[in-house]
Amino acid sequence: MKKSHTLALYADMDEAANALKELKSSGMSGFRMEDVVVKSPIDHPELSELLGPRPVYIQWFTLLGVLLGPTTGLVLIASAQASFIYQVRGGRPVVPLPPDMVLTYELFILSGVLMTVLATFVAMKLPGNRSPLYNASVSEDKIGILVKADPQSIPQINEILGRHKPLEIMGDQAR
Amino acid sequence: MSLSNLIQNWNSFRTRRPYEGQYDDAPYKWAMVIDLDACIGCNACTVACYAENNLPVVGKERFGKGQAMHWIRIERYWGEGDAMTSEFPDHGAQYLPMLCQQCEAAPCEPVCPVGATHHSPDGLNTQVYNRCVGSRYCSANCPYKVRYFNWWNYPDRAWPNPLELQLNPDVTVRSKGVMEKCTFCMQRLRAGMDKAKTEGRILADGEVLTACAQACPTSAITFGNLADKKSKVARMWKNQQVDLAKDSQEKSEEGIRGYRILEELNTYPSIVYLERVRNLEA
Amino acid sequence: MSHSVHSHPQLDVQVERKFIPKQKDLGADVTWAKINKDVLRSLEKPRPVFWVIFFSALALFSFGVYCEVYQYQNGMGVxxxxxxxxWGLYIATFIFWIGMGHSGTLLSALLHIIHADWRKPIYRYSEAMTTFTLLTAxxxxxxxxxxxxxFYYVVAYPxxxxxxxxxxxxxxxxxxxxxxxxxxSLLFLYMGMIPDLAICRDNARGARRALYRFLSxxxxxxxxxxxxxxxxxxxxACFLMPLAVSVHSIVSTDFAVSQNPGWHVTSFPPYFVLGALYSGCSGIITLFIVLRYVFRFEAYMTQPILNKLIKMTFAIAMVWTYLDLIEYATTWYGSDEVAKADLIYRATGDYALQFWGMIFCAMVMPFTLLIRFVRHNYVVLLIISLILNVGMWLERFQIITPTFxxxxxxxxxxxxxxxSWVQWGIVAGSFGWFTMLFMLYCKIFPSVSMYEVKEMVHEQNMEEKALAAQTDVHEAGLVPEMKGGQA
Incomplete structure (x- = not known):
């Protein structure tokens, strides 16, 4: 069944929190708490707590990066030194480990950073995560609550959201 | 394939040089002895080098700016104290021909970002002009300052027509922006070694000389193959009790004159200088 | 002692109740909407002073380009x-610019890790400074x-x-x-900017909107x-701080790895890193004052924040001074006669003026930061921050030239x-290039982090709310009975 969306804007964080609490305890059918999205100009850990656990997996990508980057880097550097026409430089070993460590370290950082960035974009579904409902004021000073639900539940949700002094309720079935 | 190469030859890749007996099995290790007592400061070696290696004459102004290109230079030093008499100051003068020392552990080599300078199997410190990007780090790190940079496009002015006809066809004419230095007349060595190889032998002592050694009127410069124990150079090194792989030489008695310049910097040069003997009473 | 505290719970409460009012980093009138308005205004039509700075930078840069073309055509001899x-000025100025970048990372990464919130209004432009100084270097x-x-020979490509x-x-x-x-640092700068780019997208029109839509x-x-x-x-942030330390350590190995007297010094990596942070911090002070004036950021770049920045700069200056002095001491008392002769030559030889200039500008001048008048007079402070950086440039000069x-x-x-004039021209051109890029950046991207300043405001409000609640409770006489102290 196709889902509908509704977005309520709040000026006050406490009111938004109350609205979330009521949504959570309403226990109505046709809608799940996972489908509730809070849009805010800054991070609100207090509101996120009400939404339930939303785990972040970025650190595992980072771990992968910091493990793979330096090992492949060191092997590449050492084998490049070895496959270069046999050149002794300044009496040093052809594959000198301390200097190679310097580059390995840089590659450790670089691959860690790149994997983190990659993971972030994957996790945030960027670029191009165009949510159906958006209002520019959530990037200024308002807090938006976006709910995705079955169309028949929307009026009830709108009613709950409307009880907490929203500035506006937007969506297909808004007043 | 490169990884298996890495694993198979790991031990050789991890060897530090120089080590005792490094050239025992090698056919060649080029080395030199310069007797300062014999050097009269005539600059014939420098002239020969200019002719042999296509060195540009830079002119007075650029020379004054320190942009000269002499691969071998005659340095003049004055004695100090009693050695320097006011009546005959020339009495205290002494000369030192300075050229690339072809260090076994050359400070210039590990710092080059592109690997344009490295060690050849016959113990030469080579410079690959095509690879050089001109970062000048080798020169900065050379304690002897015997590396010369092409600050200008010298060929533009150095050999006005018809002088370009006297250029040595065996030697590259370097363009602006690359580093260059004494090669121990690599082109002569290369031709000689190739010829000997074709004939199935190794070069005899004295068969190939550097231009400077050839031109020196007092035979102050001795050039040869250190790997060949019977060569003149090898015997001189032995008599002077200089060991290629040591950074300080122990002499069994006073009066042995052989030394290597700035040996304490662990450069292991391939040129032994014989100290000048001076009669301080005369 | 703890026994007596337990026996007098009131005493504890007495201490807790005592509240020393701290000067707030931001004024009380800063609201979220005002932040958006003020910062977005900095992206609008520039004031004349902006064009003055921009075009002088452009002129300098053009001269630098002319010098470089001249050098390219004739050879390094010019x-x-x-x-x-x-090496000359090129490597000296290279180290100078690399160094300038490090403080941006200090502010954006290290202070972020340790939750020093005062960094929030000023870290964005510092991070941009990092990026542009690296481009200049x-x-x-x-x-x-x-x-x-x-140049591509230096790049590892198959x-x-x-x-x-x-x-x-x-x-x-x-x-x-x-x-x-x-x-x-470019990714770090960009990632930290995404929420702000979304704000720009929501408020911009036309081509700019397309740009911000793409970037956000x-x-x-x-x-x-x-x-x-x-x-x-x-x-x-956790990757960037050790990275910044490693970068200038590696730059110092250009010298420490070689065996020239005055360069072959074990303490060079920390010395370089601190020197980098030092010049970077004074660069941030310079830009603080310039941006504050050019973009009218008075509400965000406030005196309490500047004070903290100055304190940090002073502390770093002192650590750098210490490391510089122990470098001299180890050379002086060490057994390397050549290095010692080189040190004496630096202080008394042909480049003694630069040496003592460095000592004066970079070691003596930071003490003026202790004077209240200097910290509050922005013209004087601007000049002093520039002098500190002149000192740091001279430091790089006198590392390289006397040794050669x-x-x-x-x-x-x-x-x-x-x-020669060509070297000076290119050095001057690099300053033009940096200023030009930086000014352009400030006109295209928000140079104050909007969402983080909002966080700051939010936290200040929360604190005040909590404080007000506490005072209410206290005034109602509830506190002494509730708490027995935290000993």
Missing amino acids: ADLNNPQV ALFVLVHMGRLWQ NERWTWPNFTSPLVWDATAIGTYLTS MGWQGTDRQWANFKVAYMTM AKSHYPWTWTAGWWP
Whole structure:
């Protein structure tokens, strides 16, 4: 069944929190708490707590990066030194480990950073995560609550959201 | 394939040089002895080098700016104290021909970002002009300052027509922006070694000389193959009790004159200088 | 002692009740909407003073380009470099610019990790400064090369001849470190800017809107985005701080790895890192004052924040001074006669003026920061922050030039070498290039982090609320009975 969306804007964080609490305890059918999205100009850990656990997996990508980057880097550097026409430089070993460590370290950082960035974009579904409902004021000073639900539940949700002094309720079935 | 190469030859890749007996099995290790007592400061070696290696004459102004290109230079030093008499100051003068020392552990080599300078199997410190990007780090790190940079496009002015006809066809004419230095007349060595190889032998002592050694009127410069124990150079090194792989030489008695310049910097040069003997009473 | 505290619970409460009012970093009138308005205004039509700065920078840069073209065509000889003096101003200024970048990372990464919130209004432009100083430094690597057209030999790329760069060379470490640092700090800057770019997108029109829409990549400030963002940003910060330390350590190995007197010093890496942070911090002070004036950021770049920045600069200056002095001490009391002679030559020889200039500008001048008048008078402070950076530039100059003038081999000792106008022109051009890029950045991207200042305001409000609640409770006489002290 196709889902509908509704977005309520709040000026006050406490009111938004109350609205979330009521949504959570309403226990109505046709809608799940996972489908509730809070849009805010800054991070609100207090509101996120009400939404339930939303785990972040970025650190595992980072771990992968910091493990793979330096090992492949060191092997590449050492084998490049070895496959270069046999050149002794300044009496040093052809594959000198301390200097190679310097580059390995840089590659450790670089691959860690790149994997983190990659993971972030994957996790945030960027670029191009165009949510159906958006209002520019959530990037200024308002807090938006976006709910995705079955169309028949929307009026009830709108009613709950409307009880907490929203500035506006937007969506297909808004007043 | 490169990884298996890495694993198979790991031990050789991890060897530090120089080590005792490094050239025992090698056919060649080029080395030199310069007797300062014999050097009269005539600059014939420098002239020969200019002719042999296509060195540009830079002119007075650029020379004054320190942009000269002499691969071998005659340095003049004055004695100090009693050695320097006011009546005959020339009495205290002494000369030192300075050229690339072809260090076994050359400070210039590990710092080059592109690997344009490295060690050849016959113990030469080579410079690959095509690879050089001109970062000048080798020169900065050379304690002897015997590396010369092409600050200008010298060929533009150095050999006005018809002088370009006297250029040595065996030697590259370097363009602006690359580093260059004494090669121990690599082109002569290369031709000689190739010829000997074709004939199935190794070069005899004295068969190939550097231009400077050839031109020196007092035979102050001795050039040869250190790997060949019977060569003149090898015997001189032995008599002077200089060991290629040591950074300080122990002499069994006073009066042995052989030394290597700035040996304490662990450069292991391939040129032994014989100290000048001076009669301080005369 | 603890026994007595337990027996007098009231005493504890007495201490707790005592509240020392702290000067707030931001004024009480700053609201979220005002932040948007003020910062977005900085992206609008520039004031005349902006154009004055921009075009003088452009003129300087053009002159630098002219000098570089001249050098490219005629050879490095036009720079009056010569056999012992192979590096000259190019490498000195290279280190200077690399160094300038480090403080941006200090502010954006380290202070983020330790939750020093005062960084929030000023870290964005510092991070941008990092990026642009790195771009400027990278120019000097190229300018300095004898064969600029072959620069790609330094890059490790697979080719049919199996030739690689020399991985043991500190210059290759440099190239790798700068590449890593530039990539990472650019990504860090960009990632930290995404929420702000979304704000710009929501308020812009026309071509700009398209640009911001593209760059903000659909950021909507959802809770999932924020949660991921926070983790990613912190992770990046944790990578960036050690990276910044490694970068200038590696730059110092250009010298420490070589065996020239005055360079072959074990303490060079920390000394360079601190010198970098030092010049970077005074650079941030300079830009603080300039931006505050040009973009009217008085509400965000406030005196309490400036005070903290100055305190940090002073502390770093003192650590740098210490490291500089122990470098001299180890040389002086060490057994390396050549290095000692080099040290004496620096202080008394041809470049004594630069040496003592450095001592005065970079070691003595920071003490003026202790004077209240200096901290509050922005014109004086601007001049002093510039003097500190002149000192740090002289420091780089006197690391390089005297060592070449008097190194191991006496025959190459030269006196009175001086760079030619081409070198000076390119150095001046680099300042123009940096200023130009930075000013452009400030007109295209928000130079104050809007969402983080909002966080600051939010926290200040929460604190005040909590404080008000506490005072109410206390005034109602409830506190003494409730708490028995925390001993």
